[in-house]
Amino acid sequence: MARHPRADLRKLPVFAGLSRRALARVDALLTPVAFHDGDILCEEGKLGREAFVIVSGEVEVSRGNDHLATLGAGAVVGEMALLGQGPRNATVTAAGDVEALVMSAQEFASLLAEPEVAFEVRRVAAERAATPVAA
Secondary structure, eight states, rough: OOOHHHHHTTTGGTTOOOHHHHHHHHHOOOOEEOTTTTTTEEOOTOOOOOEEEESSSSSEEEEEEEEEEEEOOOOEEEEHIIIIIIOSSSEHHHHHHHHEEEHHHHHHHTTTHHHHHHHHHHHHHHHHHHHSSSO
16 A cells, blocks of 8 residues: 555544644554455454555444444544553454555554544544443
8 A cells, every 4th residue: 555645644534624734743653554454453352553544445343242333534543542541342344345545553543643633533533431442
């Protein structure tokens, strides 16, 4: 998967409000990855070491045998464990081919230094904490 230009990052809701300078800093923190149908991005009960931003394709979120959600482009997954919420509380599985941007826990912390990104990530995390859909 080719490196995503900053213009493509701006299409993702979590990065939409960033200045050019902030986008350049964010772009340097993200690594493109590809997943195929059935690949696991996050596994329930495991320690979270990275978070993902879905660029294209869809992922299924499940807890145990329960399907919680189908998420697509722009979704952030895996952030709950990195926000100090404990181990992964759901499994996220690729439903077909998925392109994503991955960040380590350290890169995620750096990303949260961007106020607009921190606001969006924390907003999503708060919504997920209030509902059963979380990873």
